[in-house]
Amino acid sequence: MSQPTIESILQENRTFAPSAEFSEKATVKSFDEYKALYDRAAADPVVFWEELAKKELHWFSPWTEGLDWSNPPFAKWFVNGKINLSYNCLDRHLDSNGDKPAIIWEGEPGDSITITYRELHQQVCQFANVLKKMGVVKGDRVGIYMPMIPESAVAMLACARIGAVHGVVFGGFSADALRDRLVDAEAKVVITADGGWRKDVVVPLKPAVDAAIAKGQTKVETVIVTKRTAQDVTMESGRDHWWHELMATVDSDCPAAELDSEDNLFVLYTSGSTGKPKGVVHTTGGYNLYSHITCKWIFDLQEKDVFWCTADVGWITGHSYVLYGPLSNGATTVMYEGAPRPSNPGAFWDVIQKHKVSIFYTAPTAIRAFIKMGDEHPNARDLTSLRLLGTVGEPINPEAWMWYHKVIGAERCPIVDTWWQTETGGIMITPLPGAIATKPGSATLPFPGILADVVDMDGNSVPAGEGGYLAIRHPWPGMMRTVYGDDNRFRKTYWEHIAPVDGKYIYFAGDGARRDEDGYFWVMGRVDDVINVAGHRLGTMEIESALVSHPAVAEAAVVGKPDDLKGEEIVAFVTLEGTHTASDELMKELKKHVVKEIGAIARPGEIRFADALPKTRSGKIMRRLLRALAAGQEISGDTSTLEDISVLEKLRG
Ligand code: WT7
DSSP: OOOOOOOOOOOOOOOOOOOHHHHHHHOOOHHHHHHHHHHHHHOOHHHHHHHHHHHHHHHBBBBBBEOOSSTTTTTTEETTEEEEEEHHHHHGHHHHHHHHHHHEOOTSSOEEEEEEEEHHHHHHHHHHHHHHHOOOTTTTOOOEEESSSSSHHHHHHHHHHOOOOEEOTTTOOOOOHHHHHHHHHHHSSSEEEEEEEEETTTOHHHHHHHHHHHHHOOOEEEEEOOOOSOOOOOOTTTTTTHHHHHHSSOSSSSOOOOOOTTTTEEHHHHHOOOSSOEEEEEHHHHHHHHHHHHHHTTTTTTTOEEEOOOOOTTTTHEEEEEIIIHHHOOOEEEOOOOOOOOOOOHHHHHHHHTTTTOOOEEEEHHHHHHHOOOHHHHSSOOTTTEEEEEOSSOOHHHHHHHHIIHHHTTTTTEEEOOBBOOSSSOOOOOOOOOTTBBBBTTOSBBBBOOOOEEOOOSBBOOOOTTEEEEEEEETTHHHHHHHTTTTHHHHHHSSSSSBBTTBBBEEEEEEEEEEOTTTTTTEEEEESSSEETTEEEHHHHHHHHHHSSSSEEEEEEEEEEEEEEETTEEEEEEEETTTTTOOOHHHHHHHHHHHHHHHHHGSSEEEEOOOOOOOOOOOOOOOOHHHHHHEEEEEEEETBSSSHHHHHHHHHH
16 A cells, blocks of 8 residues: 555634533543543553543453453453443442433434333343343344334343344345345344334335345344334244244343453444455453443533434444443433434424433534534524534534534534544544543544554654554554454454554554644545445445446446535446446436445445446556546546556546
């Protein structure tokens, strides 16, 4: 890989310090306090994490070693410690906070349910007994393909309770994408629903599970179906069971299993630049600590807060900040089934007003959608319960940041722009809201204990103001442990792009970044062939494979094009097999085909038919050129490696 050629053109000089009132009450109250924490952690990260693990979590028995890094890049945290995430999220709050709302759930059609810690504990214990009854034992993988309903939380926590490894698949993924993930994870049970509400329509889920299993190769023996939308579904006798019927057959006595700190907790699939999606593996103790403490300090959780993270549980943000982080802290978390939608432009503000949400965490793509729907909607609601805002998923453009600050935050709420990844388990670079002044568009500074840097290919730090690769120099508890079933891919993807310096492994995040003179990080986006659509990573390779699997397509190259709403839109360049000709019909068919193969999230915005694709002499598609073409820009830079320059002219033509 060559040196990054990312130029930073963003010049943003505004800074926003938290109010004295906010800082006074915050967990971390000043920049000096942050700096002291940061320095102490940097001097000895392992001791720092050990102290927190002891103070913040319940352990059945203590660890014998904080970090085992003797076989990099395979880390072990809190070695031999015994712990249970579901215990930390539920049992330990029962005495002090049993009647406190754990989950406030709001359905898209407007139905809502509040579940206390005691009630949630009971349901989780009961469902854990259901899993046991169905033969699930520690280490088994359980697929979860559900809408945003409380049962998803119950299912995840029940897996964690008995040491089963959950693999949540976003409900918007297609049957084919679901099948690939179930096959890779060797899941033996799938938990699903009849359907879910999404943008005013009922999305069927159970039929997709049936189709995924019917395609073969999965190891699924049992399907558990919860009722959400009450549409007809077919139940295969012996294999399929209703959630409510099973729940009626078990009691709610189920002590949390004493799991090893390094027992696998979950697998979550994420796109990479090449090959099939990677099953990112997280383990128990380190992930519990990392999601807990980042949630506590970054969102400054206080006893009375109502915390709303708008992510779906199908993504890592939903795992760490809808469920595990807030619940481990004994906080009240809001779960909302709906997505931003023009048919109800005030829906999100209604939820804030109705449930007196105090902390609101969403994605830039949602913020851009809200801006488009108009200020009159938030302006017509009472949003005075809000005291802190957050964003995640992609760089936020300063204008959207300013809108969020003014219209939603009334210039009163700090904004935490949080950089992290599925792989990191929790937030890595972020303001601590009472301590760090923000600059629109910057994720600011690393969380204490995170040794983040901007480096060149040899692992040398680059000077302030220069672009480079975002990298992490020391293991942290929330880090992924491996790619499921593929240690080699884990090593190659994350730890070998940057050469280990003096035998020290450096984590390569795949993002370009620079630091300014204050040390603030400005993340500039992916440096690999990954497109960020609506805050979610899609591998170009996966979309290309989907296109090529259509009989008319010979070759396909997919790039991202800047998009006002989604961040990036997918543009596909396609060459056809001899007997096929380009047409609007075929274009529609190909878009549909991608949706069928992967899901609506991957639908190309544009398909361009071409006679040939621009390639280097070694046959590598030159995406840089396609990106420029898609964005309607002049082609600049070196084209001398292009095998056939006329290809470019034709594409432009
Ligand atoms: C990629 C990770 C982890 C949450 C959701 C996405 C981009 C994420 C930011 C931010 C700039 C960001 C990066 C990262 N990203 N947050 N605050 N500023 N870029 O998870 O699908 O694992 O994607 O999202 O490119 O590598 P993900």
